[in-house]
Amino acid sequence: MLPRPRPVLRIESDRSLHLPSANDAGFAHACKPVAALDRPMKRASPQKVACSFAARLVDWQRIAGRSGLPWQGTRDPYRIWLSEIMLQQTQVSTVIPYYLRFLERFPDVQALAAAPLDDVLAAWSGLGYYSRARCLHRAACQVVDEHSGIFPREFAAVLALPGIGRSTAGAICAFAFGQRHAILDGNVKRVLARHAGIEGWAGDPPVLAALWAESVARLPPAVDEADAPGVDDRGAPAVDETDAPDAAGAGQTEIGTYTQALMDLGAGPCARSRPRCGDCPVSTDCVARLSGRIEAIPAPRPRREMPHRASAVWLLLDSERGVLLERRPPSGIWGGLWSLPQAIDAQVEASIRASDGALQALAPIEHAFTHFRLRIEPLLVRMHRVQDAGAALQAHDGESGRRWVALEQLESVALPAPVRTLLETLRNGGAGLQPRLPGLS
Numbered sequence: 001m002l003p004r005p006r007p008v009l010r011i012e013s014d015r016s017l018h019l020p021s022a023n024d025a026g027f028a029h030a031c032k033p034v035a036a037l038d039r040p041m042k043r044a045s046p047q048k049v050a051c052s053f054a055a056r057l058v059d060w061q062r063i064a065g066r067s068g069l070p071w072q073g074t075r076d077p078y079r080i081w082l083s084e085i086m087l088q089q090t091q092v093s094t095v096i097p098y099y100l101r102f103l104e105r106f107p108d109v110q111a112l113a114a115a116p117l118d119d120v121l122a123a124w125s126g127l128g129y130y131s132r133a134r135c136l137h138r139a140a141c142q143v144v145d146e147h148s149g150i151f152p153r154e155f156a157a158v159l160a161l162p163g164i165g166r167s168t169a170g171a172i173c174a175f176a177f178g179q180r181h182a183i184l185d186g187n188v189k190r191v192l193a194r195h196a197g198i199e200g201w202a203g204d205p206p207v208l209a210a211l212w213a214e215s216v217a218r219l220p221p222a223v224d225e226a227d228a229p230g231v232d233d234r235g236a237p238a239v240d241e242t243d244a245p246d247a248a249g250a251g252q253t254e255i256g257t258y259t260q261a262l263m264d265l266g267a268g269p270c271a272r273s274r275p276r277c278g279d280c281p282v283s284t285d286c287v288a289r290l291s292g293r294i295e296a297i298p299a300p301r302p303r304r305e306m307p308h309r310a311s312a313v314w315l316l317l318d319s320e321r322g323v324l325l326e327r328r329p330p331s332g333i334w335g336g337l338w339s340l341p342q343a344i345d346a347q348v349e350a351s352i353r354a355s356d357g358a359l360q361a362l363a364p365i366e367h368a369f370t371h372f373r374l375r376i377e378p379l380l381v382r383m384h385r386v387q388d389a390g391a392a393l394q395a396h397d398g399e400s401g402r403r404w405v406a407l408e409q410l411e412s413v414a415l416p417a418p419v420r421t422l423l424e425t426l427r428n429g430g431a432g433l434q435p436r437l438p439g440l441s
């Protein structure tokens with residue numbers, strides 16, 4: 001029996017997706033050839049629908065899912081946690097080199113907790129969404145301080161760590177501890193919305209609640225959990241085998257494989273655009289497919305105008321000292337990273353503006369944040385052309401939160417991606433840097 005269609009909604013933007021599309025290199029490299037493993041059901045009860053759904057996905061994952069990714073094949077919660085955080089809003093192929101480098105630099109939770117935040121941000125630099133790195137560091141300190149350096153096994157304790165939400169906690173507990181918890185990342189929302197026919201935008205609380213209910217209801221039975229049941233997503237004891245729905249056809253299900261299968265289906269066949277339903281192991285009872293509403297489900301996030309902001313930044317470049325950087329406040333945009341100053345000493349600015357050929361306004365750089373677009377307007381100053389350059393240079397020496405950094409040492413500094421790109425372009429000769437107003441240089 002098919003689930004009844006529900007009220008329509010819309011789905012959140014792809015920025016929330018933490019797995020690649022079917023065309024993504026990460027998926028393509030990790031995937032085996034897809035085989036159709038559909039098992040049609042006849043008048044199954046909702047419990048059997050859930051069991052059959054899980055069983056088909058597990059079978060499919062073992063044959064056609066991704067394997068060989070650096071964070072697979074381990075039950076080390078630190079490594080799994082790190083991968084889950086990095087994969088939020090970031091594609092697999094982008095994450096892999098960062099993940100490997102990060103593990104080399106911080107091989108365990110103790111090493112991460114002991115490191116200065118600056119080092120962690122530097123290792124994260126370029127991956128974006130830096131609050132993830134700050135939370136990761138805070139959580140590592142919390143694991144060391146409150147859990148004697150051992151990553152907690154209880155769902156509620158995992159969920160209490162900074163930067164870990166319900167879905168991430170569920171994935172960590174499933175992969176690392178074999179516990180039976182639901183997940184609901186962006187890709188899984190799409191899979192469940194289509195398969196169950198849940199319409200509307202997943203950002204709407206009633207729709208989100210329906211999707212969570214669907215995700216929990218479809219969990220496979222806990223027949224082979226490696227550990228004693230922990231707690232469920234509300235902090236209650238996790239469902240064990242005796243509480244599980246009819247396990248017919250799902251007796252060999254393993255929660256980690258099922259969780260991976262859900263992720264793989266969303267990243268592969270059930271991609272946002274042009275899903276490959278012929279490769280899908282649960283296509284026979286997919287409500288969206290059967291009702292011809294694949295394109296309509298899930299509904300996109302309601303359109304809204306993205307506000308624009310503009311900010312001039314000073315790019316003070318000295319042949320001996322390098323570039324002047326300023327640390328951002330600990331929270332907010334680029335929190336804790338080193339960026340270009342938005343304001344400089346008033347006398348220095350007056351001296352720069354009075355110096356012939358010292359100031360060059362570069363072409364603006366557009367950068368998109370989640371909630372607005374930022375237009376960065378760099379003002380390049382070649383300090384050797386500034387009148388009384390010595391005094392100008394000294395004006396910013398010793399200021400707390402500011403430092404000169406040699407262009408050759410940028411790799412060791414936590415910089416926002418567009419600032420890094422700008423400075424590296426400058427370091428490499430400046431090809432591609434266009435003056436905003438011809439004649440200013």
Ligand code: SF4
Nearest residue numbers: 269270277280283286
């Ligand atoms: S049948 Fe198609 S739309 Fe439905 S879950 Fe499978 S891939 Fe997605």
